[in-house]
Amino acid sequence: MRAVKLSSPSTLTLEDVDIPEPGPAEVRVKVAGAGLCHSDLHLVDLGDAWPAFGLTMGHEGAGIIDAVGVGVTSHSVGDAVLVNLVWSCGTCRACVEGRDNACEVTGGRDSFPSAPGLTADGAMAEYMIAPARHCLPLGGIDPVGAGPLTDAGLTPMRAINSVLDRLTPGATVVVIGIGGLGHVGLQILKAICGSRLIAVDQDPTKLAHAAELGADVTLEPGPETAARILAETGGYGADVIIDFVGVQATVDLAAASIAPEGKVRLVGLGGGAYPASAAIEAPWGVNIQRSYAGTRADLLQVLALAAQNKIKVEYTTYPIDDFQQAFDDLRAGKLRGRAILVP
Numbered sequence: 001m002r003a004v005k006l007s008s009p010s011t012l013t014l015e016d017v018d019i020p021e022p023g024p025a026e027v028r029v030k031v032a033g034a035g036l037c038h039s040d041l042h043l044v045d046l047g048d049a050w051p052a053f054g055l056t057m058g059h060e061g062a063g064i065i066d067a068v069g070v071g072v073t074s075h076s077v078g079d080a081v082l083v084n085l086v087w088s089c090g091t092c093r094a095c096v097e098g099r100d101n102a103c104e105v106t107g108g109r110d111s112f113p114s115a116p117g118l119t120a121d122g123a124m125a126e127y128m129i130a131p132a133r134h135c136l137p138l139g140g141i142d143p144v145g146a147g148p149l150t151d152a153g154l155t156p157m158r159a160i161n162s163v164l165d166r167l168t169p170g171a172t173v174v175v176i177g178i179g180g181l182g183h184v185g186l187q188i189l190k191a192i193c194g195s196r197l198i199a200v201d202q203d204p205t206k207l208a209h210a211a212e213l214g215a216d217v218t219l220e221p222g223p224e225t226a227a228r229i230l231a232e233t234g235g236y237g238a239d240v241i242i243d244f245v246g247v248q249a250t251v252d253l254a255a256a257s258i259a260p261e262g263k264v265r266l267v268g269l270g271g272g273a274y275p276a277s278a279a280i281e282a283p284w285g286v287n288i289q290r291s292y293a294g295t296r297a298d299l300l301q302v303l304a305l306a307a308q309n310k311i312k313v314e315y316t317t318y319p320i321d322d323f324q325q326a327f328d329d330l331r332a333g334k335l336r337g338r339a340i341l342v343p
């Protein structure tokens with residue numbers, strides 16, 4: 001079968017490899033679609049610093065089970081499934097406390113839990129192997145476009161669930177970056193709260209997309225953006241800011257426009273540093289959290305919203321042979337929503 005591999009530093013190749021066999025408690029999924037994520041570009045850009053050359057890429061996979069391993073009774077051949085991004089152990093303290101995206105056993109302090117495309121062969125292939133318990137039923141959701149629900153859906157869901165107490169009617173939420181994650185995040189916010197939504201993106205077409213998805217105000221980032229957000233909130237600041245970009249300019253924008261007691265969620269891996277300060281002029285009580293992926297409970301909520309057609313991943317498909325074009329289009333910011341490789 002064909003598989004997209006990070007074969008050596010910064011080099012993606014389409015290789016012909018054996019079709020894998022599921023082990024005990026695993027299933028084999030015939031991949032219907034695999035989403036591309038900015039973190040895939042991040043792996044390519046890490047060069048020598050990435051330790052796992054030879055893995056098949058792709059952490060946003062969905063498809064149809066075509067073989068089950070010994071002992072699997074929960075799933076059957078023919079089931080349409082979404083493969084969870086977070087392969088937690090399910091039994092450590094973090095997992096049983098509902099923080100499985102911070103699993104102690106498969107992740108630990110300095111890493112993230114095991115994940116397809118990151119620590120095991122992923123979804124950018126004709127077939128993938130996954131633990132049965134991390135394959136969630138898709139119901140009637142089309143598997144071709146479902147893969148991004150496990151990251152572009154899950155990651156915003158976690159960030160949003162961590163600020164639920166602030167999403168009151170009358171509150172203002174700023175979403176920075178209306179790409180793969182941001183366009184789903186806006187839809188989740190629209191579906192679950194009555195807060196006012198401000199979208200920020202440097203690309204006017206992405207701001208138009210945000211307006212279509214229900215953003216009340218759209219702003220291009222610039223020297224006046226923080227002042228615009230303050231003006232929109234009577235000078236007080238935004239209650240919640242979710243930064244899906246995370247470069248220094250967007251993190252600075254969040255710091256300059258968050259309200260007292262506001263909540264900032266840093267999601268994008270842009271490397272920006274939040275200027276936390278004990279100075280008297282900084283807003284009091286600001287709560288800042290880096291946010292990684294999400295919990296199994298979050299993912300069930302994402303699937304429920306998708307099944308109700310309240311969130312929809314917008315995507316462009318590429319045949320797996322054209323994987324390089326898909327990566328190039330992602331890097332160039334040309335995509336509306338996600339790119340999906342179809343094996």
Ligand SMILES: [Zn+2]
Nearest residue numbers: 037038039151
């Ligand atoms: Zn990702």
Ligand SMILES: [Zn+2]
Nearest residue numbers: 089092095103
């Ligand atoms: Zn665990």
